[in-house]
Amino acid sequence: MAKMLRFDLRAPGLEGKELTTFYETCLEMCEWADELGFDGVSLSEHHGSADNYLPSTVVMASAIAARTKNLTINLWAVPAAFHDPLRLAEDLAVADIISGGRMSVAITGGYVPSEFDMFDRSIKERPQQVTEMIQTLEKAWTGEPFEFRGRTVQVLPRPVQRPRIPLLMGGASKPAARRAARIADGFIPSLPEFWDDYRAAMVEEGKEDPGPLPPRDQAFNYIAHDVDVAWDKIAPYCVHEMTSYAAWFAGSNAQSEYSDGTEEAAVVFTPEMVRGMGIYPVLTPEETIAECKRLGEFGLFTMHPLCGGTPPALAWESLRLFEQEVLPAL
Numbered sequence: 001m002a003k004m005l006r007f008d009l010r011a012p013g014l015e016g017k018e019l020t021t022f023y024e025t026c027l028e029m030c031e032w033a034d035e036l037g038f039d040g041v042s043l044s045e046h047h048g049s050a051d052n053y054l055p056s057t058v059v060m061a062s063a064i065a066a067r068t069k070n071l072t073i074n075l076w077a078v079p080a081a082f083h084d085p086l087r088l089a090e091d092l093a094v095a096d097i098i099s100g101g102r103m104s105v106a107i108t109g110g111y112v113p114s115e116f117d118m119f120d121r122s123i124k125e126r127p128q129q130v131t132e133m134i135q136t137l138e139k140a141w142t143g144e145p146f147e148f149r150g151r152t153v154q155v156l157p158r159p160v161q162r163p164r165i166p167l168l169m170g171g172a173s174k175p176a177a178r179r180a181a182r183i184a185d186g187f188i189p190s191l192p193e194f195w196d197d198y199r200a201a202m203v204e205e206g207k208e209d210p211g212p213l214p215p216r217d218q219a220f221n222y223i224a225h226d227v228d229v230a231w232d233k234i235a236p237y238c239v240h241e242m243t244s245y246a247a248w249f250a251g252s253n254a255q256s257e258y259s260d261g262t263e264e265a266a267v268v269f270t271p272e273m274v275r276g277m278g279i280y281p282v283l284t285p286e287e288t289i290a291e292c293k294r295l296g297e298f299g300l301f302t303m304h305p306l307c308g309g310t311p312p313a314l315a316w317e318s319l320r321l322f323e324q325e326v327l328p329a330l
Contacts, residue, residue: 001295001330002039004074005029006219006304009060012051012240014309019052023060025312029305029319030064030071036323040072040104042302047082047115051244051309058091065099072102076188077170079110080133081121086153088133089140093159101160106188107133108170112248127179134167134183141165181205189213215299217291218279220307223321227282230318235271237308238280243269244308280307285325292330 007029011022030041043060046053054060057075064073073095078088096103109126110116116123139146140155141164147153159165169180172190174197180187181201187210189195195213203209220238224230246267274280283291292301303322305315 001292001297001299001301003033003037004039004300004302005033005041006044006302007041007054007060007306008044008046009054009306010049010051010241010244011306011309014052022306022309022312023063025315026060026306027063027067029315031067032319032323034068034071036327038071040074042074042076044076045078046112046248048118049244051240058088058095061103062095062098065095065102069100070102072104073099075103075105076168077106077108079115080107080129081110081116081123081126082119083133085133085136086140086148086155089137089155092137092165093141093155093157096159096161096165097157099160103159103161104166104168105137106168106170106186107137107184109176113251127175130169130176130179131183134169137167138164177201181207186210215295217295217299217301218281219302220280220304221288221291221302221318222280222282223285223288223318223326224282225284225321227284231271231275231282233314234280234282234307234310235274237310239269239271239274239308241308242274242277242280243267285321288322288326289329292326 007026009023009026011019014022033041041064043054043057045055045057047055049055057078061073061075064071092103092105107130109130110123113123121129136148139148141159143154143156143158145152145154166185168186168188169176169184170188170190171177171180172194174194177187177189177194177197178201181198182205187195187198189198192213199209199211222230222234246269292299295301303319305319306312
């Protein structure tokens, strides 16, 4: 079973040195995970978010790379529209060099209209933006000259990895799944039902069937002896995250590649409602051990310790329980 940490560094209300401390906590947690044999860390990005959501994943990845030795550093996912392809190729190559060849990136189309407005990009051109980004990165990391938008360019130095950094694609639609089969090294579906579309498209393309979607958890997992007391402590941060994502999704529905164009009203979430959804599981150490065994050899267990701006001390309580009472049993 693979073990992973996940960060987006939402930090509502923090600024200045408080943000520095919050970011330092992320780096310390990555060092902790590296020492304990975790397999990777994933970073995600959004732009112009009022709660300080991480906008610069490559910079953060480089910092993590300098503080760790073994973790795979996964950028899941980078919206193509908000990055110059050549500059992203250079930045990712440098990050891969710093890490000694531990970078992985998933390119996605993005979905928040305000972000497309911020960068003056068309949300309707997402398929073309994703395709251009993936094809450009693939050519750039050969180190050879190539044609880009009508001119000959060359990106150096090359990444450490050969033939290049793994190029995955994220998405939540049948067209995205089919596009990933054509141009990417792998697919990360936002919704699991699109995995079957990806598998079918891979076979149609004459490529190897990737098999069933590996088992995974809810990509959160807080560990505590008293789950009710723990939930009361972390509930405000989980509610904030859920409310923020729901607002983004509601605002994007009419623009979505896979929606029927129907707008949804924003939902007001309560702690009870969010807990009932089951996507923010709070588990005892014993329940965590059972969950890890359920996931099996090819599963993925993820902890999201700073979710929604969770205070570091509260986040460390969960991680320490994993270290002291779960990991020895695995």
